Amino acid sequence: MEINELSPAERRVWRAFPRGGTVDFRRSDDEDPEDGHAWGPERTVRAKVLRALLLTGSAEEGEVAALRVVGARITGVLDLQYATVEHAIRLWGCHFERAAILYGAHVRQLNLGRSYLPAVEAATIQVDGVMRLSECFIPGQVRLGGARLSGALFLERARLGDEDEDQGDVLHLNHAAIDDDMWARGLTVHGRIRLNGTKVSGTVNLDEAVLVNPGDTALDAKSFSVGTDMQAVGMRAQGRVNLRGTTVAGGIDLTGARLSNPGGVALRASSVIAREFWLRNTHPIEGAVNLRRSQFELLHAAPDVWPDVVKLDGLTYSALTPHLPAEQRLPLLEREEDGYVPYTYEQLAAAYRRIGDDAAARMVQLAKQRRHRATLPRYAKIWGYLQDGTVGYGFRPMRAAAWLVALLLAGTLAYAQKRPPALKPGEAPAFNALFYTFDLLLPIIDFGQEKAFKPQGWYQWLSYALILSGWILATTIAAGITRTISRQ
Incomplete structure (x- = not known):
């Protein structure tokens, strides 16, 4: 150009x-x-x-x-x-x-x-x-x-x-x-x-x-x-x-x-x-x-x-x-x-x-x-609610202690008012309402009270409830401990 x-x-x-x-x-x-x-x-x-x-x-x-x-x-x-x-x-x-x-x-x-x-x-x-x-x-x-x-x-x-x-x-x-x-x-x-x-x-x-x-x-x-x-x-x-x-x-x-x-x-x-x-x-x-x-x-x-x-x-x-x-x-x-x-x-x-x-x-x-x-079937949810209400799935361990204290107190007061009769009156130890309730609640502890006395009437139903509650608490506490150990 x-x-x-x-x-x-x-x-x-x-x-x-x-x-x-x-x-x-x-x-x-x-x-x-x-x-x-x-x-x-x-x-x-x-x-x-x-x-x-x-x-x-x-x-x-x-x-x-x-x-x-x-x-x-x-x-x-x-x-x-x-x-x-x-x-x-x-x-x-x-x-x-x-x-x-x-x-x-x-x-x-x-x-x-x-x-x-x-x-x-x-x-x-x-x-x-x-x-x-x-x-x-x-x-x-x-x-x-x-x-x-x-x-x-x-x-x-x-x-x-x-x-x-x-x-x-x-x-x-x-x-x-x-x-x-x-x-x-x-x-x-x-x-x-x-x-x-x-x-x-x-x-x-x-x-x-x-x-x-x-x-x-x-x-x-x-x-x-x-x-x-x-x-x-x-x-x-x-x-x-x-x-x-x-x-x-x-x-x-x-x-x-x-x-x-x-x-x-x-x-x-x-x-x-x-x-x-x-x-x-x-x-x-x-x-x-x-x-x-x-x-x-x-x-x-x-x-x-x-x-x-x-x-x-x-x-x-x-x-x-x-x-x-x-x-x-x-x-x-x-x-x-x-x-x-x-x-x-x-x-x-x-x-x-x-x-x-x-x-x-x-x-x-x-x-x-x-x-x-919330994703589980209804029967599994019931067990979940029990774990939640008792120990918060193991993340609220103090709840178990509170339940144990409450049940222990209720059982002690109830059986102190109405002592259950002895199975063998001549051989039974002295009755203690506190340790009798302990025996009912804690399946791994035996103070000899539960085997020596037999409650009657609604007190018998109370003993069944305490035994069942003790097992539930023990199971949920064990599950919580297992979960905690697995997280660690």
């Missing part, structure tokens, strides 16, 4: 390229590139001119060539499909009339910050440095599937998708590899983000992001891998957030987030592995939560965060914060979609035991037995 074929605006760009100079067409700093269709020829550059510079241009001696253009209206298609570009590209605050095609391209550095683009087709792109789409407005799709970025990906305060149209996948990043951070603070997306199988070596930052795809999936990040932390502080998501199979070396932080998908699953974080999972000050989640088979060292969540339906079977955590009484944690386990799940109770009890709160752990174990009782 000859320079005499160029417009005045294009000549400025052509002359600045060999020395890496910046050509700034802006008339003010607050221009909106979305309105760039009205910009005149004095700031219009054809895409094919930029392509020719990037593919055939060279640097001046002692300079580093680069394409640096600010505030231009770019007409035609910037087509760099499969191209290898040795120069940095910075098209900042520009208005693209057509989608940019960078499929399979290999570029050194790409900065399209604050620009308006109808769409970006850049699947399998390779970027040796940083890729910036910060503050861009892209109403169409951004396709970066299979991209390889040696530096970071910046999407902070970008606006992707059209709120008036349903476009499905708006940001497609499946199976991409980013060797640094993915920085998307304040990102707004109308549609679906796909990060399936993507690997980010650094931090993923979605703080204050707004993801809008009601009734569908807003963030699809199955088998997502993050090298440090995944931050989504204050994020708002209308639609399902799917993190199934995600692995995060550090923590997942949803502090202050709003997750909403009424009638469906708001958060699916099953089979997730992360050091920490934070739901601190998170607004009550609207929609079901699925944390099945996930593993966290620390889970921070207040009881009021959880929705009416949860799926927690297989969820493993070492510590649960903030530390609250068991009475405030137990209602969550009753919301389990699958009904009674013993594992959830064992996990909660184990978390309390790790911090030395044995009383809370016993309360959780007692709640587990009561919940289990």
Whole structure:
């Protein structure tokens, strides 16, 4: 392409390229590139001119060539499909009339910050440095599937998708590899983000992001891998957030987030592995939560965060914060979609035991037995009620002592008023109402009183009741001791 074929605006760009100079067409700093269709020829550059510079241009001696253009209206298609570009590209605050095609391209550095683009087709792109789409407005799709970025990906305060149209996948990043951070603070997306199988070596930052795809999936990040932390502080998501199979070396932080998908699953974080999972000050989640088979060292969540339906079977955590009484944690386990799940109770009890709160752990174990009782047939429930009422399934051993004292007192008073006759009057020992009642109540103790005296009338029925009560107490106490030993 000859320079005499160029417009005045294009000549400025052509002359600045060999020395890496910046050509700034802006008339003010607050221009909106979305309105760039009205910009005149004095700031219009054809895409094919930029392509020719990037593919055939060279640097001046002692300079580093680069394409640096600010505030231009770019007409035609910037087509760099499969191209290898040795120069940095910075098209900042520009208005693209057509989608940019960078499929399979290999570029050194790409900065399209604050620009308006109808769409970006850049699947399998390779970027040796940083890729910036910060503050861009892209109403169409951004396709970066299979991209390889040696530096970071910046999407902070970008606006992707059209709120008036349903476009499905708006940001497609499946199976991409980013060797640094993915920085998307304040990102707004109308549609679906796909990060399936993507690997980010650094931090993923979605703080204050707004993801809008009601009734569908807003963030699809199955088998997502993050090298440090995944931050989504204050994020708002209308639609399902799917993190199934995600692995995060550090923590997942949803502090202050709003997750909403009424009638469906708001958060699916099953089979997730992360050091920490934070739901601190998170607004009550609207929609079901699925944390099945996930593993966290620390889970921070207040009881009021959880929705009416949860799926927690297989969820493993070492510590649960903030530390609250068991009475405030137990209602969550009753919301389990699958009904009674013993594992959830064992996990909660184990978390309390790790911090030395044995009383809370016993309360959780007692709640587990009561919940289990509701699943039993009627005849088995009767035995359960007896164990619960007498010794609290072994977790309330002092109840047995109270029952024994009460029965011992009742029997002693009754038989003190009406001494039973001796079976062999000449051989019977002196009657003692207290030890006679002991003999009736405790089957393993023999003071010789029970065998020497025979009550009559209703006192005989009282002795039967004391013997039966003693056996029940002894059996339930033994069951409780066995259960305690097995837990240890």
